[in-house]
Amino acid sequence: MSSASPKPLLLDAARVAGLLERIAARIGARHVVTDTADLAPHLVEGRGLFRGTTPAMVEPSDTQEVAFIVAACAEAGVPVVPQGGNTGLVGGQMPFGGLLVSLRRLNRIRDLDPVDLTVVAEAGCTLHQVHEAATAAGCLFPLSIASEGSCQIGGNLSTNAGGTAVLRYGNMRELTFGLEVVLPDGRIWNGLSRLRKDNTGYALKDLFIGAEGTLGIITAAVLRLYPAPRSRATALIGLPDPHAALALFRRLRDVAGDALSGFEILPRFGMETVLKHMPGTVRALAGDHAWYVLAELSSTRRGDDLSELAVEVFAAAFEAGEIEDAVVAASEAQADGLWRLREALSDAQKFEGGSIKHDVSVPVSRVPDFIAEAARRCEAHLPGVRVCAFGHMGDGNIHFNLSQPVGMDKADYLARWEAFNRIVHDLVAGLGGSISAEHGIGLLKRDELPLYKDPVALQLMAAIKAAIDPAGIANPGKVLKRD
Known part of the structure; x- marks a missing residue:
């Protein structure tokens, strides 16, 4: 893996100028952005790993304008790269010479039906906007990720986003009934179905x-809603190791069933990093613990006392020596404060220098073994590296991040990214896992994919790409290598 940005495509200047004139005539000149300063925020990936280039960013207002732009680009042979909130973590939203298509003006909630439990949201709606619409109707849209205020539904769909509630509700594939898509030749596929059963x-x-x-x-997209929970119990638990966390997970799942909607793990280093760097965070447990679990139970049924249920489980786990301490939030504000400790971790790591990140998944039963062995191998490779393994233990998705040793040069450290990939990804593959759990492949992991993906699967993917996008103009160079 290399974080170097690829060389931009060479485009004929006169052809591009003519293309932009056609687009401006359709969507308005002010929605064709060419000013360098205005483009700059859209051409850098959030972690600074990639910097893109584009002749312009265009801002269509509806599906028909998107279709016009794509058809015009197809005719001119100019690639198109869609971008939502630019919160992606693998560089998939970065243009390298192609036309950048911002979806932010497609930001309407077209419909919401509390009987069908569906919401039709355009791609430029932020996740927070969908949350608000669902809440106003007495419903829940369960996708929950830290960037909900800026990430957009189109990007969530394009990366099959997961988040903290996959354990109960699934990722975006499970949360979507239908789509509307502009194909690479400009045709519109209207697949906005609300049906739960359709075998056609x-x-x-x-x-x-x-x-x-x-x-x-x-x-x-037609997104799936759920009845809003009437009660929830949020708890922070201190425990000795991930094996104890797995035992607690089994206890909670056995007693609470599908009321267990979140089960996140983070290490002492992660907790200390958040408390040190993130304003507004508060230590919730009196002592220090090697590992922490943030667990949440939720129910739509009237009268469920989930806090009492959680306390009973924690008491049994304490007696068994599986946990060391626990606190159950006594209010919504306290619950939000506990979640803040988990959600702020990604941002907090920036203050500890360079961070080499791995978004991986293994079978839930293998998570403790993976964390222990991956940490051992990485620490042996580079003494002093600080392991920050955290994330969605309940569904097997661990963000195995490595903060640089104290005092080490950041650039020298990040140059070891590929070596750490071999250590971590080889172990993941050996455990039957995946090198990308929820962030996608994009550019960051594109060259990793052939090392671990079944060759037949890669051939099928390439065949699908060639069939739907024979000219290769749809976000070229991402996920699959160019020929």
């Missing part, structure tokens, strides 16, 4: 979810 052929929506814009541009 291939599940086309699943091709586009997780495709990172390489098969077309998602412009709207």
Whole structure:
């Protein structure tokens, strides 16, 4: 893996100028952005790993304008790269010479039906906007990730986002009934179905979810809602190691069933980093612990006392020596404060220098073994490296991040990224896991994919890409290598 940005595509200047004139005539000149300063925020990935280039960013206002732009680009042979909130972590939203298509003006909630439990949201809606619409209707849209105020639904779909509630509700594939997509030739596929049962052929929506814009541009989606929970219990637990965390997970799942909606793990180093660097965070347990679990139970049933249930489970776990301390939030404000300790961790790591990140998944039963062995191998490779393994233990998705040794030069440290990839990803593969759990492949992991993906699966992916995008204009160079 290299974080160097690829060389930009060479485009004919006169052809591009003519293309931009056509687009400006359709969507308005002020929505064709060419000023360097205005483009700058859209051309750098959040961690600074990639810097893009583009002749312009265009801002269509509806699906028909997106279709016009894509058809015009196809005719001119100019690639298109869709971008939502620019919160992606693998560089999939970065243009390298192609036209950048911002979806932020496609930000309407087209419909919400509390009987069908569906919401039709355009791709430029922020996740927070969908949350608010669902809450106003007495419903829940359960996708929960730290960037909800800026990430957009189109990006969530394109990366098949997961987050902290996958354990109970699934990722974006499970949360989506239908899609509207502009194909690479400019045709519009209207697949905005609200049906829970439809066996009329291939599940086309699943091709586009997780495709990172390489098969077309998602412009709207029918998303699945749930009844809003009437009660929840949020708890922070201190424990000695991930094996104890797995034992606690089994206890909670056995007693609470599908009321267990979140189960996150973080190490002492992660907790200390958050408390040290993130304003507004408060130590919730009196002592220090080697590991922490943030668990949440939720229910839509009237009268459920989830806090009492949680306390009973924790008492049994304490007696068994599996946990050392626990606190159950006594209010919504306290629950939000506990979640803040987990959600702030990604940002807090920035203050500890360079961070080499791995978004991986293994079977839930193997998470403790993975964390222990991956830490041992990485610490042996570079003494002093600080392991920060955290994340969605309940569904097997661990963010195995490595902060640089204190005092080490950041650039020298980040140059070891590929070596750490071999250590971590080889172990993940040996455990039957995945090198990308929820962030996608993009550019960051594109060259890693052939090392671990089944060759037949790669051939099928390439065949699908060639069939839907024979000219190769849809977000070229991402997920799959160019020929």
